[in-house]
Amino acid sequence: MICILALIVFGVLGIFSATHREMALEAFDCVFRRVTLRKCDSGLDRRLKSQITGKLMAKNPAVARLAFRHFELISWFFTILFVASTVYAGIGGYNYYLYGNCNGPNEDGFCIFDPLGSNSKFSAAQADESCSAGPQERGELTLDGVNVELFPRIDRNAANDVVFIGCYACPYTRQSYPAIRELLARDDVDFAFAHLPVKEDIRAASDILNCVNEAGSGKFVEFNDELFSADASVLENEDGLLDAVGRIGLDREAIRQCSHSERIQNLTRLQISEIRKTGIYGTPTVFVNGEAVVGPKPLRVYARLLK
């Protein structure tokens, strides 16, 4: 059994070293003979057994005895362990491709392909309203019963429907925005943006966003571009937000007045109430054709969910 492990290990090392290439060939011959129900006669298994036992014997004879007596069993154990790890690594790689992390949809455990977990982090949607990342109670995420018509949106009667829930001030929403923006650039996507002001002091941004949306079709996208690229401190004062309004060619005073209106503030409250109905626990949360993805994912993860 040790020959199987030797084949894989020496096979990899053989890419870089001619000596290991020969050993890999020897291991292959051994494995091939075993598979074809013949005796492995290269002596590789014995050499490995004696090398391992000998090294152990120099350190601890009792462990060496155990290894020597149960070498085949130990080889089986490591082989099974290796095969299992390979399968899990494969599943992890597959998950990483599909969901941006190794552990499946909206999981955030350690992933070797994304060791910093940058694809899986999110800001808490309601804990202390500080955009902090952390464990949240996670319920089912759904758009059922949510009136997405309330949010700023681009309707093209397209085949795909994307609802992006995020917060201007939260780092992971900001991190996800470039991919979302690319998604939005496709003409087969209907898009809605639901701003969830996790921090109370940026609630004004929601009001202004609604006014911008009313001021011109699709203007909210330009406004998003401004705010997601601006320094986060800008978001905390009305002047900063209105400067952005000015940069996209709208009347800042009109927008200011609009944003202070009871109607708009009620709309914002209603929107937040609708957002909560999704069961959201972190931003960004993106629904692509009804399927929720939490955290800043690579574009391919969103694109895969498109029809």
Add this chain to the structure above:
Amino acid sequence: MNVENVRRDFPLYERRFNGSPPIYTDSACVTLKPNQVIGAMSRYYREFPACAGRSSHALGREVSEEVKRAREAVRKFIGAGRPEEVIFTRNTTEGINLVANSLKLGNGDAVLTSDKEHNSGLVPFLLLEKKGVRHKTFQFGDLGDFEKKLTGDVKLVSTAITSNLDGTSQPAKEMAALAHGNGSLVLLDGAQAVPNRKTSVKELDADFLAFSGHKMLGPSGTGALYGKLDFLKALNPFMVGGGTVKNSTQEDFEMEDVPERFEAGLQDYAGILGLAEAVKYLQRIGMENVERHEQELNGYLSKGLAGPGMAILGDADPKSRGGVISFNIEGIHHHEVAGILHESANIMIRSGMHCAHSWFNSHSMDGSARISLYLYNTKEECDAIIEAIGKIKRLI
């Protein structure tokens, strides 16, 4: 013989493997080299790196003179009558092949070898079978069987004096006498005998004796073939070319004298000088001392290793096995024994069939572990081997 002084001559003992010097006990394969041998080889390259026997300039003359001295040193070492009777070869294998292919053997002739020959002493004669030469075997060391197989058609007896497999020796002198009585020539494989005890071709009355330099402190790729002058003159050299002819025309050539006619092409002069230095080194130590030292160590080690599960091949009396202990431990493969000894205690031994496949196959064995001691091994090393093998036995 002061072993500690001897060991100081061997630079390998300055090396450290996992912090300690190696315990080298694979001398039946290749021995370590003393500084004197390394120095002699180096001297050739530094002082007179030229052709012998061809160029008349100072360097050519110098190297010719050194090779002549080397031949004389080897002659003395094996007790040959004349330096021309010593042909430099690459090893024992070449010596045996030279005789096998140069003797005028043909259809109906037979060659008699033992059943415990090294492949070098067996395969050349198996190849001759294609030319109609019969190959017969006798049981190694069994004079009765030898005499029985020594029939009129046997033109050559070719056999090892000492087996590399287990260190056991044959009564070569008596066998040579019987062979000569039968009108057969005698080719002795001295690879394991010449390095380990005083060997005199005159005393043995061998017609040919082949041996290697690398098993007697000499450089790798060196050896010699002794042959009685008249027999050498009667041989047809099977490898010819530069250095083997006095003159040639487009149609014919005039063969060089013996031994040059057998030394085709440019020779390994550094190796030849190294071999001569090795011979002198052994003579300074005294071959009787070398033999006694090996026997003492073998006796000590064999006693220490004896016990349940241990099977030593060959004669039960360690004194009959020179420096060789070939063994198997029940329940553990010989390759594993060798590997564990190396990994756990820096003990270097040989495992396998030791190029004597035919004997192991005919005894349904797949080999053995082999310790082969030489003049630089010590009792302390034997103690380390006994301790390590004891630990290995406890693994089972």
